[in-house]
Amino acid sequence: MTTSKLTFMPMQANDLEQVNAVEQGSAEHPWRAAHFVDSLDSGYICETARIDNLVVGHSVMMTAASEASILILTVDKQHQRQGIGRQLLQHMIDLASKTDCETALLEVRRSNHRAFNLYLSEGFSEIGIRKNYYPVGNGWEDAIVMAMELKTFSFNPANPPPTIGKTTRKNRPGNG
Numbered sequence: 001m002t003t004s005k006l007t008f009m010p011m012q013a014n015d016l017e018q019v020n021a022v023e024q025g026s027a028e029h030p031w032r033a034a035h036f037v038d039s040l041d042s043g044y045i046c047e048t049a050r051i052d053n054l055v056v057g058h059s060v061m062m063t064a065a066s067e068a069s070i071l072i073l074t075v076d077k078q079h080q081r082q083g084i085g086r087q088l089l090q091h092m093i094d095l096a097s098k099t100d101c102e103t104a105l106l107e108v109r110r111s112n113h114r115a116f117n118l119y120l121s122e123g124f125s126e127i128g129i130r131k132n133y134y135p136v137g138n139g140w141e142d143a144i145v146m147a148m149e150l151k152t153f154s155f156n157p158a159n160p161p162p163t164i165g166k167t168t169r170k171n172r173p174g175n176g
């Protein structure tokens with residue numbers, strides 16, 4: 001298990017060579033280098049997972065309109081199946097929880113059972129299918145859309161919602 005020395009750091013422009021090497025060597029359908037440059041330029045949340053300062057994984061997340069979309073999550077092939085993907089995903093969810101976003105979203109290829117299992121086991125659920133969304137070989141492959149609530153309703157007894165308790169003319173919500 002190599003995860004004891006695992007650290008997370010924001011991705012910097014000078015990490016891009018390592019990030020791109022991990023991406024090209026590990027993902028079946030890799031992002032191009034330009035996608036990472038665009039993500040940094042756009043101010044997306046771009047993170048690296050490192051062991052002894054060596055990049056062993058990366059993830060990019062975009063936040064908009066109360067949704068945090070995890071756009072990519074990759075672990076270096078030599079370091080897969082050691083718990084790094086799970087810790088990196090948890091790190092991204094943690095960062096998303098610190099924003100105003102209420103929901104984390106992602107899409108995964110129907111054939112990507114490894115990633116699907118990981119997302120499911122971390123609390124994401126399937127909320128839809130984008131038919132024929134990704135190119136594959138000579139055809140197309142469905143995307144499974146998955147979501148996870150980041151904020152849950154917390155009950156404040158000093159300020160209960162209007163449906164709780166006996167409604168009278170005096171405490172009835174609204175302008176009546």
Ligand SMILES: CC(C)(COP(=O)(O)OP(=O)(O)OC[C@H]1O[C@@H](n2cnc3c(N)ncnc32)[C@H](O)[C@@H]1OP(=O)(O)O)[C@@H](O)C(=O)NCCC(=O)NCCS
Nearest residue numbers: 027073074075080081082083084085086108114115117118
């Ligand atoms: C998907 C990916 C990020 C998982 O990273 P990882 O570090 O290997 O994952 P972990 O070791 O943390 O495993 C977490 C869970 O993922 C699932 N998983 C990982 N590898 C798996 C495999 N070979 N077969 C089945 N499930 C697998 C399991 O649910 C696993 O939990 P478990 O070990 O308790 O069974 C990694 O395989 C990867 O980078 N793949 C290529 C890029 C990619 O497909 N990214 C996702 C795009 S949506």
